[in-house]
Amino acid sequence: MTTEVGAPIEFRGVSKHYGQTVALASLDLRIEAGEFVSLLGPSGSGKTTTLNILAGLLAPDAGTVTIGDCDVTHVGPDRRDIAMVFQSYALYPHMTIAENLAFPLRARRRRQPADAIATKVRAVADTLGIGHLLERYPREVSGGQQQRVALGRAMVRDPKVFLLDEPLSNLDARLRLRMRHDLKALHQRLRSTAVYVTHDQGEAMSLSDRIAIYRSGVLQQFASPIEIDRRPVNSFVANFMGEREMNMVTGEIAEDAGRAVFRGGALTIALDPAGPWTRLLGRKVTLGIRPEGVRVGEAGESATVDARVRLIEHAGAEQIFFAEAGAAEFCGRVATDVAVRAGDTLRLTLPRRELYLFDTDSGATLVHAGEPAGSP
Amino acid sequence: MTTALAGRGAYRYLLPALLLEALLVFVPLGSSMYYSLHKVRFFQLQEFQWFQNYLDVLTHPVFVNAILVTVAFSVTALILTFAVGFALALFLNHDHLYSTILRTVVLVPYVIAMLVGSMLLKWIFSTESGLATLAYDYFGLGRGSILADPRHAFAALVANGVWRDSAFAMVLLLAGLRSIPPTLIAAARIDGARPFFIFREIVVPLLGPIMLITMVRLLLHFANVLTFPLILTGGGPNGATETVALRIFRVGFEDYDLGRANAMAVILCIFNIAAVSLLFGIFRWRARRAHA
Numbered sequence: 001m002t003t004e005v006g007a008p009i010e011f012r013g014v015s016k017h018y019g020q021t022v023a024l025a026s027l028d029l030r031i032e033a034g035e036f037v038s039l040l041g042p043s044g045s046g047k048t049t050t051l052n053i054l055a056g057l058l059a060p061d062a063g064t065v066t067i068g069d070c071d072v073t074h075v076g077p078d079r080r081d082i083a084m085v086f087q088s089y090a091l092y093p094h095m096t097i098a099e100n101l102a103f104p105l106r107a108r109r110r111r112q113p114a115d116a117i118a119t120k121v122r123a124v125a126d127t128l129g130i131g132h133l134l135e136r137y138p139r140e141v142s143g144g145q146q147q148r149v150a151l152g153r154a155m156v157r158d159p160k161v162f163l164l165d166e167p168l169s170n171l172d173a174r175l176r177l178r179m180r181h182d183l184k185a186l187h188q189r190l191r192s193t194a195v196y197v198t199h200d201q202g203e204a205m206s207l208s209d210r211i212a213i214y215r216s217g218v219l220q221q222f223a224s225p226i227e228i229d230r231r232p233v234n235s236f237v238a239n240f241m242g243e244r245e246m247n248m249v250t251g252e253i254a255e256d257a258g259r260a261v262f263r264g265g266a267l268t269i270a271l272d273p274a275g276p277w278t279r280l281l282g283r284k285v286t287l288g289i290r291p292e293g294v295r296v297g298e299a300g301e302s303a304t305v306d307a308r309v310r311l312i313e314h315a316g317a318e319q320i321f322f323a324e325a326g327a328a329e330f331c332g333r334v335a336t337d338v339a340v341r342a343g344d345t346l347r348l349t350l351p352r353r354e355l356y357l358f359d360t361d362s363g364a365t366l367v368h369a370g371e372p373a374g375s376p
Numbered sequence: 377m378t379t380a381l382a383g384r385g386a387y388r389y390l391l392p393a394l395l396l397e398a399l400l401v402f403v404p405l406g407s408s409m410y411y412s413l414h415k416v417r418f419f420q421l422q423e424f425q426w427f428q429n430y431l432d433v434l435t436h437p438v439f440v441n442a443i444l445v446t447v448a449f450s451v452t453a454l455i456l457t458f459a460v461g462f463a464l465a466l467f468l469n470h471d472h473l474y475s476t477i478l479r480t481v482v483l484v485p486y487v488i489a490m491l492v493g494s495m496l497l498k499w500i501f502s503t504e505s506g507l508a509t510l511a512y513d514y515f516g517l518g519r520g521s522i523l524a525d526p527r528h529a530f531a532a533l534v535a536n537g538v539w540r541d542s543a544f545a546m547v548l549l550l551a552g553l554r555s556i557p558p559t560l561i562a563a564a565r566i567d568g569a570r571p572f573f574i575f576r577e578i579v580v581p582l583l584g585p586i587m588l589i590t591m592v593r594l595l596l597h598f599a600n601v602l603t604f605p606l607i608l609t610g611g612g613p614n615g616a617t618e619t620v621a622l623r624i625f626r627v628g629f630e631d632y633d634l635g636r637a638n639a640m641a642v643i644l645c646i647f648n649i650a651a652v653s654l655l656f657g658i659f660r661w662r663a664r665r666a667h668a
Contacts, residue, residue, distance in 0.1 A: 055566055056566075057566075076565070077565040078569060079568075083566065088559050090559040090563035092577075094582055103567055103569075104568055106577075107564065107568045107570075108568050153563075157567075157568070163566075
């Protein structure tokens with residue numbers, strides 16, 4: 001619709017408390033103009049609070065919020081030039097879809113003439129492929145179509161900033177994937193700044209330029225999807241990203257016959273001598289590896305573990321296995337043509353480039369992707 | 377399931393409700409009509425006389441006056457009560473401590489007995505010891521007696537209705553306001569709508585059915601209420617506050633002329649039906665215009 005890029009957003013020291021509960025603890029976040037940013041985290045982690053403060057629906061206890069060049073901390077939502085898509089879509093049930101789409105234009109202080117509004121509504125509806133539904137009421141169209149109407153109502157004003165509050169969570173799985181794709185394409189065309197709240201890491205990964213991960217009201221990490229995947233700042237972030245939980249074993253780094261080993265979960269795993277282990281000797285650490293990182297066979301210099309398969313799940317083109325080794329359990333993937341059955345013993349290879357080490361007490365990352373944390 | 381109930385079997389389940397309805401509504405209504413066509417003296421049913429009772433009451437200036445008073449009272453009290461109730465509902469539609477307390481306070485006039493409430497107001501408005509006269513004095517408005525002046529007495533009657541039934545309107549409208557999803561209001565605010573625009577475009581249309589129900593209940597209540605005029609003003613001065621309900625009570629139970637009293641009751645019943653139909657008509661017309 002618009003050729004100009006959206007506005008940058010900045011949070012400075014923004015916090016929000018409900019009684020003793022910290023909903024958001026001193027948030028500092030700068031979102032660049034035209035960026036697509038996801039706020040990701042479990043329920044109650046502060047991501048929706050951040051969005052509501054940005055929308056102006058919640059007033060922060062402290063700090064400032066800036067959109068473009070304007071400090072909007074004390075500006076009402078109707079004057080912020082933002083648009084929002086709600087999880088429930090929040091379509092006005094007593095209005096037709098055309099009336100829903102026209103609402104933001106009619107509500108505006110300086111109102112356009114009726115035919116300009118109608119032209120604009122028609123254009124947005126055609127963009128989203130809901131042009132044939134304009135005379136219907138929201139209850140008369142499908143969930144996916146309602147979702148598009150909600151999106152259209154947000155687009156119709158050409159806002160500088162789009163806020164999306166779990167907009168896809170009420171759709172079925174197949175439709176969700178398609179809308180995800182459409183959203184991405186739409187953003188590439190509109191180039192508005194988009195802030196997207198979700199608890200689905202897959203959605204965040206595929207849509208975002210950068211992801212902000214929250215936990216208990218505290219921003220953990222704000223970085224690109226690849227950065228977050230390869231260099232998570234702590235075990236929470238590492239575990240939250242990825243389709244499945246990371247395999248984690250608590251223990252310590254020790255020396256055994258001149259070679260660094262990991263001892264934990266009733267296992268002793270000899271580590272690749274080339275890795276940065278020696279400075280961690282005697283430290284309580286948690287060893288982590290993603291299910292995608294676990295290989296079957298192919299040893300080399302890498303650490304290996306013999307594990308007994310407990311359970312197999314079929315997942316389309318591959319099989320997910322859960323295998324026990326000592327007191328630990330490893331989850332991994334093999335192709336469907338590999339014959340694996342429950343009870344089999346597999347030699348699992350844990351390549352250095354897939355290994356993460358976290359401080360067991362603080363959760364901070366010590367080693368990611370086989371490199372010491374803090375190194376470039 | 378549907379086929380089993382589609383036939384005559386379905387009526388079995390409706391029978392208890394129909395019986396009750398007949399016993400409590402149609403039998404009294406029928407006997408009222410029957411009485412209204414007879415001459416009745418001191419509870420003694422005398423000769424059948426067609427519509428003589430109706431003719432008598434409709435040509436009697438006191439009854440015509442009562443109709444005018446009833447219409448004036450119902451409409452004035454309805455508008456004011458609805459407005460005050462709606463304002464209270466909007467004002468108290470929060471979950472702060474003060475609004476919870478205030479909601480309870482506002483309900484007090486509604487939960488105390490109507491009779492007691494009207495007696496209280498009568499005392500407040502009385503010339504000898506009334507608070508209102510005291511207030512009149514304080515503001516230098518003279519020493520006029522409220523209940524002795526026709527216009528003031530009528531205003532007092534309306535005040536009685538508003539004072540008591542605003543709480544009723546508030547309860548219904550508050551429930552309606554609560555049923556509007558907060559995200560709709562949030563969405564409208566983000567869409568750039570100011571409070572009045574949201575009120576006009578979102579709140580009022582979504583509240584339509586509740587507003588209709590509230591108005592119908594209030595209208596029926598005001599058109600038929602006996603306690604207010606009977607206790608507060610006694611219909612005076614000079615019939616200025618004598619409503620049809622009070623007239624029926626007087627003719628029926630003070631003059632013991634049940635024939636004419638029932639004739640008036642049937643006329644009041646028709647009046648009620650017409651008024652409610654009018655309200656429904658207005659709402660349907662509004663809804664159709666909104667979607668034209």
